[in-house]
Amino acid sequence: MKGIEVGSSPDAQTTVIVEGSHSTSSTHEAGLSPAAVLRSVFREERFFLILSVFIGIFSGLAVVCFRFLIDWCRIYLLGSGAVLSPWRIVLAPTLAGLLIAVLVIHIFPQSRGSGVNQTKSALYIFNGHMSLRTAIGKFLTASIAIGSGHSLGPEDPSLQIGATLASVLGQRMRLSRDRMRLIAPVGAAAGLAAAFNAPISAVLFVIEEVIGRWTAGILGSVVLAAVSSVVVMRWFLGSESLFRIPSVELRRPSELIAYAILGIIGGLASVAFASGIGNLRPRCKALPQWTQYFQPAFAGLLIGIIALLGAPQVMGAGYEYIDEAMHGQFTWQFLAILAGLKIIATLLSFVSGTPGGMFAPTLFIGAMLGAAVGGAEHALLPHLHWSPGTYALVGMGVLFAGFLRAPMTSVFMVLEVSGNYSIIVPVIVANTFAYVISRALQPAAIFDVLTRQDGLELPSMEEQREENILRVEDAMRPHSGPILNADDVIEKALHVLRKSSSSALLVRLQPGGWGCLSREEVEKRVADGQGDATLGSVLEGQHIPSLHPDNPLDMALRYVDRWPLVPVVNRANLRKLEGVITQRDVLDRYRDFGGE
């Protein structure tokens, strides 16, 4: 049987034998009807997997169109050259801001805001339902905004477009409520993967920030959707990464100190960026309604002026400038200025309600800051090995960890983008510092801040990750009551119980396992004339499932109402009693935990 996997499908009563690529079905032997075969093939979880591929394809196609539209907007609004005309620099984002405001206020009111949070809302509030109109609005307004030079990125809108397409497909397919809830994150992963050209990071981000938990059921769908969308995107747009990755190396372990400093500075910059958004956004929203028409235009005007004054790099997503920073085209002083100006430009764009994402600006700020810090360190300590590309890459991860507060995605994103595993140690060191500083100085993550500002109460993934889980060991107590063996008789049990204050006794069953009898039951059986019966015969088929000290306390809840006393046993030796737990113990522990 080596190399052969046997799986059974209880619903369809079908056995599938898979050996390498060859698969046979014993359907005919089982005498199943074609309907049963179809039912088996299209069981919802399998159908969901197939659907995930389609979600990936459609999301990939939508993201490709989104990229086309952004480029067309840029060419027609800002011009086709790398050196922009001064008039266009000022007028394009300003006039585009006016148009966007009209579109957002009158036609697509849900288009502003974070796509991540809207996807989470679909998951936790709207049973997976998302509006196609919102996605169309996001598609159009974000294209105009990014194409005209607003400092925003295409990733978050792509994520939302993917999620909405998935939701619409799910609604048309009449999926169950459980599947509908999960379908938006599947589409979100597909959209993000296509926008980033990085399927692993997209999957991780959606798991880390949207779904918040690893489950086999959803993971397969998310991966399939992400991979298929990336395949589609690469088919139309090619497989080049967003920027050319320079050679990366860590020559001496002492260089990690330099990366730690980058982590600290990146953490502080993240806090400044997040605080800026957190403070300014509600103020802008609180301004009189008529100002909403002019806020994006005003933001565009200011960005245009910044560009006109010598920093056109802050306009748009800015990937081409990340590339240049990585290859040492800018001095470290100018890189630091660019990082600061990009924070301002992104703040202006985002708080004014202009639709667009913050992933690309985060990467831009991180890259500039990273290369600037590296350059400054090299200027101060000339013997330090200095590669702007390495610092820029690490800087991107630092901002991702500090600002978006997605620590795992931040590490894997840098690895996936760079394709170089030697960078992992600097990235982990720097990201850890940035994340810890950001956590300490800004308790709520940016997505949670935005959610609360929008009046929603979505689960915080960060809080979930760090939530203390109560375990059985937190509620169990040592057992002081009687323990009898399976071959002891009921009479003896009654005798022991009368001598003890305990209301129940544990029975060690043969060949293994535990049972439990209450004082009332023992007395009743003696009264019924079963005093000679052995405990083993009385408890036959009533084994208590094994509980271990490390099990979640939730698990104990399933048993404590069925047995008056539940044994907690050692994992290595199931006969060894670690303690016992009762319904009262569990409830007391939960009550105390609520007070903590």
Next chain:
Amino acid sequence: MANESVHRDFSIYLRREPVLLALLSVLAVLATLAVGGLSRIFHAQQDALATRWSARGAADLKAQHFQDAATEFRTALLYARGDFNYELSLAQALLGLKRTGEAEAYLVNLWSQRPENGLVNLELARIAAGRGNMSQALRYYHNAIYAAWPGDQEAQEINARLELIHYLLSINAKTQAQSEMISLAANLDDDPAHQANLGALFMRAQDYEHALAAYRRSLDVAPHNAVALAGAGTAAYELGRYAMAQRYLQHALEEAPGDAQTAERLRVTELVLRLDPFRSQISVAQRNRNVIAAFVAAGQRLKSCQAAAGPLVSANSNADLQAEWDKLKPVMNASGLRGNPDLANTAMNLVYRIERRSNLGCEAPTDTDLALLLIAKLHEGN
């Protein structure tokens, strides 16, 4: 009844998932076709923009307007991401702007795509040479020589090797340069300019024999080439073949009468030929006259050297030579030389020693002194 039930179940599923999936597949194909159409329009526009900007970049690169060229090639790359030729041109513009690090990043990336590309290897070799990284420079130069070149492959190979030779000569790696030149000579055609160029390179490597051969090959095809004539004359001069040198230099001067350097070399050559007492086909009387003239010139050289250096220095350094000269002086006449056949050799040995030592520590030699030095070199060991 059972058949009806099966049929009903089947039809239900036909209305559901399989059909929906089939519809989705059709929709996906249609959407892909539609996006494919859009993609064609998009890419056509991108290609047109890339072509337009790269054409401007190429013109500016040719005119050595490197800043504009770099901007234009960057713009072209916005529309044709990863295009090999645009990236290469951008790297060249960046090199023109002395932004070597950035250019190198592009070139290394291009090299990883096409390690056989000649121009990429050549540019990387230049960067490595500029940084003084000889081993890397040699590796890239050799890659460039044996690489694939567009157009005239042979000419590009020769140019790459010529550049390598220039680099090796610039770092004084004459032996390696010589072996490259010998390889080059084997591949070079009879073009007189190429051969003259090769001769000049051999001259720089002080390989006068090969230099003379190259110049002569050049002169076989273009006998009136003044540069080749002067080069051949100089090579012959350095080899001590003064008669041949005189011939080539005279012709060179006939072709280019204003060439002061050749005229000077010819004058020294003629002096060597005139003063050399051991030249064949001269009479004994003439030989004796040459020996006496050389002896007198050496004495003058010694005196002027002593006068320039001062009494203390001269007393220590040239006193032995002066004593020898003084000792020989009474017999250094025609009758003395006739009476003692060894005297000529003894006197000329003294002359050689005086000229050599004076050349090390005294003022610049006169033409006669230079000629005597060359004669000393010519008859070294005799």
